[in-house]
Amino acid sequence: MARTKPTPKSRSKSKSPVKPKSAKSAAKKARAPKTPSKRAAKSTTTGFDAKKALHFYREMLLIRRFEEKAGQLYGMGLIGGFCHLYIGEEAVITGMKAAVIDDDSFVTSYRDHGHMLACGMDPNGVMAELTGREGGYSRGKGGSMHMFSAEKNFYGGHGIVGGQVPIGTGLGFAFQYRGEKRVSLTFLGDGALNQGQVYESFNMAALWKLPVVYVIENNEYAMGTAVDRAAASGSALYLRGEAYGIPGMPVDGMDVFAVEEAGKQAVDHARSGKGPFILEMKTYRYRGHSMSDPAKYRTKEEVDKVKHEKDPIAHVRQLLLKHKAADEAALKNIDREVKEIVAEAAEFSRTSPEPAASELYTDILDES
Ligand SMILES: Cc1ncc(C[n+]2csc(CCOP(=O)(O)OP(=O)(O)O)c2C)c(N)n1
Ligand SMILES: [Mg+2]
Numbered sequence: 001m002a003r004t005k006p007t008p009k010s011r012s013k014s015k016s017p018v019k020p021k022s023a024k025s026a027a028k029k030a031r032a033p034k035t036p037s038k039r040a041a042k043s044t045t046t047g048f049d050a051k052k053a054l055h056f057y058r059e060m061l062l063i064r065r066f067e068e069k070a071g072q073l074y075g076m077g078l079i080g081g082f083c084h085l086y087i088g089e090e091a092v093i094t095g096m097k098a099a100v101i102d103d104d105s106f107v108t109s110y111r112d113h114g115h116m117l118a119c120g121m122d123p124n125g126v127m128a129e130l131t132g133r134e135g136g137y138s139r140g141k142g143g144s145m146h147m148f149s150a151e152k153n154f155y156g157g158h159g160i161v162g163g164q165v166p167i168g169t170g171l172g173f174a175f176q177y178r179g180e181k182r183v184s185l186t187f188l189g190d191g192a193l194n195q196g197q198v199y200e201s202f203n204m205a206a207l208w209k210l211p212v213v214y215v216i217e218n219n220e221y222a223m224g225t226a227v228d229r230a231a232a233s234g235s236a237l238y239l240r241g242e243a244y245g246i247p248g249m250p251v252d253g254m255d256v257f258a259v260e261e262a263g264k265q266a267v268d269h270a271r272s273g274k275g276p277f278i279l280e281m282k283t284y285r286y287r288g289h290s291m292s293d294p295a296k297y298r299t300k301e302e303v304d305k306v307k308h309e310k311d312p313i314a315h316v317r318q319l320l321l322k323h324k325a326a327d328e329a330a331l332k333n334i335d336r337e338v339k340e341i342v343a344e345a346a347e348f349s350r351t352s353p354e355p356a357a358s359e360l361y362t363d364i365l366d367e368s
Contacts, residue, residue: 040250040282041262050325056098056256057316057326058334060090063114064313065342066123070113070130073346074291079130082159083144086114088286091312092217093118095259096185099267103180107155107168108187110145111217111285115187119154121147123341127349135352139359162188162195165214169201172210172276183211183270191222193237194230202276206244209275213266214241216278217253219285224297238280246276253281254310284310 067085074083086093089111097118108115116126121137129136129147137147145159155171158164168186175182192198193216205212216237220227227235238248247269251262259281266277284306288295295303320326326334 040252040258040280042252042255042258048319048323048325050320050323052098053316053320053323053325054334056091056094057313057320057331058338059094059097059118060256060313060316061335061338062123062341063090063094063117065338066117066127066345067113069342069346070127071287071291073127073131073349078350079144079291080132081143081145082110083130083291084109084111084289085287085291086111086285088306088312089217089219089253089281089283090114091256091259091315092215092253092281092283093187094312095256096215096263098256098260099263100183100185103153104183104185104267105153105155105168105171105175106185106187107164107171108157109161109164109189109192110157110159111189112145112147112157116147116149116152116154116157119149119152121149121152121154123345124348127345128352131349131352132354133349133352134355135348139363140352140355141359141363162192162197164188165192165195165198165201168214169205169210169212172205172212172270173208175211176208181211181271183213183267185213185215185267187215187217189222190216190218190220190227190237191225191230193240198240202241202244202246205276206241206246209273211270211273212276213263213270214246214276214278215263216240216280217283218280219283221285221289221297223289223293224295226297236280238278241276241278246278248278248280250280250282253283254306254312254315256312256316 064087067087070079070083071085073079093114106115106119113126117123125135125137126147129138129140129142130144132140132143134140137149145157147157148155155167156164165186165188168184171184175184188198218227218237222230231237233239238250241248249262252258262279266279269277286303286307317331320331
C-alpha cells in the first residue's frame with residue numbers, strides 16, 4: 001500500500017452561554033484573533049429544514065431520556081463507580097455528528113454516553129455496560145468511562161482528563177499517513193484544556209496539518225471550579241490555539257443548528273488539508289459533575305435560568321411547532337418511541353448476566 005509520510009514543514013500560514021453572532025464572521029475573527037469576539041456563533045441558516053429539525057429533536061431527546069434513566073438506575077444502586085451525565089449538552093454532539101461523514105472518528109472524555117448514542121452505538125450495549133453486565137460494550141468490565149466501537153468509529157470513553165486529546169491527534173495522524181480523507185473529532189472539557197498534553201497535541205497537529213477538529217465543551221465548570229477561576233485567558237477558550245496558528249471559533253453550543261453549521265466549516269477546513277481547527281462550544285451541564293456531586297458551587301437559580309432560557313431540546317421543539325413541522329401529538333409520538341428504546345435498554349441492562357468469574361483473566365495485559 002502506498003503510504004505518504006507527513007513531512008514536518010513550517011506552517012504557511014461568563015457566565016451564561018452565548019449571544020448571537022454569525023458563524024462566518026466569527027470564523028473571520030478567529031483567523032485574525034487580535035480583536036477577538038467573545039460572542040458565540042449563532043446559526044445563520046434562514047430556511048427551516050423540517051426533516052433535519054425532527055431528526056435533531058429525536059436524537060437529543062434520546063440522549064436526554066437515556067441519561068435520565070441512567071441517573072435513576074444509579075440511584076437504585078444498579079450502576080457502580082463513576083457516572084457523568086450529559087444532560088443539557090445534547091446539542092453539541094448531535095450537531096457535530098450532523099457535520100461529519102460516517103468515516104470520521106470520535107473520541108471524548110468520561111462524559112461519553114451521548115457521544116456513543118450519536119455515533120449509532122446500541123443503547124442496550126451502552127446501558128448494560130453501565131450496570132456492569134456481559135451484554136455491555138466492554139463485557140461489563142469497563143463501565144461508564146470505558147466503552148469503544150471501532151465499527152462506529154468511536155474511540156472512547158477516557159477517564160484521564162485530557163488523555164483523549166493525544167489519542168484524537170494520533171487518529172488524525174493515522175488518517176493523513178494512510179492518505180485517507182477522514183477527520184478526527186476530538187472532544188475535551190474546559191478543565192481539560194489546561195492540560196500540558198493538549199498543547200503538545202496542538203503543536204504537532206498544526207506542524208503537520210493534521211485533520212483534527214478539537215471540540216471544547218465549555219460547560220462552565222470543571223468539577224466544582226468555574227471556568228473563570230481556572231482559565232487564565234478568561235472565557236475565550238477558542239483562542240488557545242493562537243500560538244500555533246490554529247483557527248478557532250466560539251459557538252452557541254445550546255443551538256444544534258449553530259453547532260452543525262460551525263462544525264461543517266471546521267470539518268471542511270480539516271478535511272481540505274489546512275490542518276486543525278478549534279471549536280469552543282458554549283454549553284452547560286444541568287446535573288452535578290458526576291452522580292456523587294451535589295453541585296453546591298452554583299445556585300439553583302443559575303441552573304434554572306439556563307434550563308428555561310436556553311434548553312437545546314425546547315429550542316428545537318418550539319421551532320417545530322412554530323413552523324408547523326410537527327404538532328403536539330407528533331412530538332408526543334417521538335417521545336413515546338424514545339422512551340420505549342430507553343425502557344428496553346434499561347430492561348436489558350438488568351437482565352443481561354454479570355460477567356463470569358473467568359472473565360477476570362481475559363482482556364488484561366500479562367507481561368509475565
Ligand atoms: C489527569 C486527571 N486529573 C484529575 C482528574 C479528576 N477529574 C475528573 S473530571 C475533572 C474535571 C474536568 O472538567 P472538564 O474538562 O471541564 O470536563 P467536564 O467534566 O466539565 O465535562 C477532574 C479534575 C482526572 N480524572 N484526571
Ligand atoms: Mg467542564
